[in-house]
Amino acid sequence: MLEGLLIGLETAFSLKNLFMVVGGCIIGTFIGMLPGLGPMSIIAIMIPVAITLGDPAAALILLAGVYYGAIFGGSTSSILLNAPGVAGTVATSFDGYPMAKAGMAGKALTIAAISSFAGGTIGAILLMIFAPALSSVALFFHSAEYFALMIVGLSAIAAFAGTGQVSKAILMTLLGLMMATVGEGALYNMPRFTMGLMDLQSGFSFITLAMAIFALPEAIFLVLNPARASHSESNKIENLRITKEEAKSIAPVIGRQSVQGFFIGVLPGAGATIASFLGYAVERNIAPAHEKKDFGKGSIKGLAAPETANNAACTGSFVPLLTLGIPGSGTTAILLGALIALNVSPGPRLMTDEPQIFWAVIISMYIGNLILLILNLPLIPYIAKILTIPRTFLIPFILFFTLMGSYIGQNNATELLILVGLGVCATIMRLANYPMAPLLIGFILGQMLEDNFSRSMQLYDGINFIMERPMTMVLLFLAAFLVILPYLRLAKSKKAS
């Protein structure tokens, strides 16, 4: 482990990778600040650039930097404009925006930055502890266990879907899995569902799909609802300092939410949104009565809690990605897709086979968090100027970058037509409140799921692998339980009412 850590340190501190993490954080902050553009859209747009780098460590460091920057940028727009860029920063606006309105925008941004830094850093320490441990356990997994584990991951996405959304989340996952079967699979080497079209021979492009279901609908929503992109009431950022008493008051909140947020982030399907809302709810519930009434009106604890939790959860979401190769969220699914495109297979062997990637990413998390604190905070008043870009310029450029990203990835103009078609379908589905992240997770995991399923079937000459491998059976039972869990919760609440 120590050797790997040293290799990771060497890789992360190379001039090129330092440049990547600094660049990623700044780009992420800039774009993440734009209301309506979440980390998934930004990472999707940045993937062609990352893949062109050709170096998996540099690519992942760049994308991780963009991810943190986008979360930080999203918090900034939540605080200054009450316009959260992503669901994960909605809870930030509960107390951040009232603080900004009360003339404490600078203080709110400082608390957000410190909380994000602490959450991200403590999360990275926990990641260093838990990822190697999980990797060593996962080394005993065979294709049957992997198949079952992926089913658990996909089922968990449904379990964490909102009320009335479980079936939709499952359907979207299945649709993603179905889309993954289009084209020539590596295992069978025969075209499936291509309808005789040459352009579908290699299947749907992951970059095109990511752009189509995240970036393009966001841009269309910005056109449909211009109020979403209005930036007229930007608050002035003056005093960035916080007092000793304030620092003392938020310290225990940061400690608690770093740990809680991290473990929520590890769960597939949970992620930053649940972590931030749960963090906010927990801190409000345990706060003394005189502080409780301040929640929602500009409480510094109410701001620190979701900010810490969502950053710790972001770090936590890297645990299943790096150790099992299973993405727990849409964002980590995009990162997994990028890694596969760079011929890197995340999983338990990543730590031993490619320590320069595994450890460099973890170390770059520390660097990224530090950069966000020392570089972005003083620059925030200037970075916030991006909020003044008129939507008449902003939207065409978002669309253009989406198109370019897809074109660069495939160098094929037909891909752009597929992008537009899929984008329109995704927008319509989002209007009907269908979640899109499960579709991408299903699509990314589809190939691996089928490969592991087929391998297990061949090794055990049929479906017997479920009976003969107890761990597989336990995991599949867990998956079945996760699918029925929301219905059990619903039945229980009905009974109670």
Added chain:
Amino acid sequence: MSFDRWIALVILSISLIYSYAAFFTMDHLLPPFMQRNPVWPSTFPKILGILSIIVSSSIILGLEKNKHKNNGTEIDYRRIFDYNLGPAIFLVIMMALYAITLRPLGFFISTITFLAVSGYVLGERKIIILFFVAASASFIIWYLVEQVLGIYLRPLPTIF
């Protein structure tokens, strides 16, 4: 029938076609030696097809109740005509046209036209600034993609 159930109906249709292809058309192409395998290329799609038929049918039948009157999205599809639908459709058409014209017209003409016309449709009336921004952004992006990333982008129409 609510909008999400119409969508589920469309997905059900797709699932039925997908399942038909998996059950009745794929296995004819299978070489005889592969037919002895316990798993065929159609095995996984067959499972997916059946599952998606079941799940989409459950949404159409409304087996999972959604208590929320508001459909949960920030844009209410029931008032879709109250939003800027015209410009949104126009931009989608512009993107399709961009895809079609990128190769024959070259990167510069198609990109400058796309950016300038899209900005104009969205309400920008400072034509000179719009054109200047579109032209300079096109050149910078072309330079970055072609010279830095090394990906060929035909700058001018095919005739040149």
